[in-house]
Amino acid sequence: MTVPNARDRLPTPEALLAFILRYIQVPSRREEFRVDSARQDDFLLLFGLTHRVRRLAQAYLRLRKGDFEVEGQILVRAALEHAVTAQWAYLTVGGIDRLKTSATSDQYTFVKLIAEYSTDPAAPAHVQEFKEQVLAGPGLPKFTEMIKQLDNNGFLRTTYKVLSQVVHVTHQATLDALGTGDEGEVTLKLQPDADVGHETLYALASSCMLAAWIVSDLEGSTDEFGRLQDYSWQLSIPYRLDASLPADARRFEDSVAYDPM
Secondary structure (H helix, E strand, O other): OOOOHHHHHHHOOOHHHHHHHHHHHHHHHHOOOOOHHHHHHHHHHHHHHHHHHHHHHHHHHHHOOOOOOOHHHHHHHHHHHHHHHHHHHHEEEOOOHHHHHHHHHHHHHHHHHOOOOOOOOOOHHEEEEHHHOOOOOOOOOHHHHHHHHOOOOOOHHHHHHHHHHHHHOOOHHHOOEEEEEEHHHHHOOOOOOOOHHHHHHHHHHHHHOOOOHHHHHHHHOHHHHHHHHHHHHHHHOOOOOOOOHHHHHHHHOOOOOOOOO
């Protein structure tokens, strides 16, 4: 994934917001998606991830409007994680099967954990039912490994690391609440500065682009693909992340080294 090297080459916040709003609003009016029968399994497994990106984007904009832009970075990080995972599963050989395996394994692990604290006499049978549904084979790799495989210039890794500072207990929680007065004294700040607001919008728009392209490709919509390609060049945002994968790991032969810059 390529990001402009200089801040002044980033697309304007207005342009990024317009694209994010488009992704939020346009698909939400649709009541059905037309997917070829051979690709329905892919669609059913991936649509939830792309739709989560849409709802996270909508939630972030609401927080941003209410002056909770810094806290909203948590949602942008989640959107990036869902979009990149969807791209990895869709574009990597065996990725869909690994996503499916992880889904069954995660369900079983979750139900098993809840059952440990349940007094329901039917809980053990419920756990056994989910255990029998776990598919054999490897699940998804760690998200950091997926990023490593898809990232061609460090943007994904550095962006994820920056956004994670708000998610975890880090130095940022302390420093965001401290300032310096006119005479050098330490002051308290109840409203943290959104120092990376522009970059956060870029990361969110990127997540929306990655998710939108997957649905467009699954539907075989050449019209929508053309529109996304135009936005991709205008905003300097790629729509697919398989250019860095070795040839034997790419699911689709039409993979090309794509750089919107």
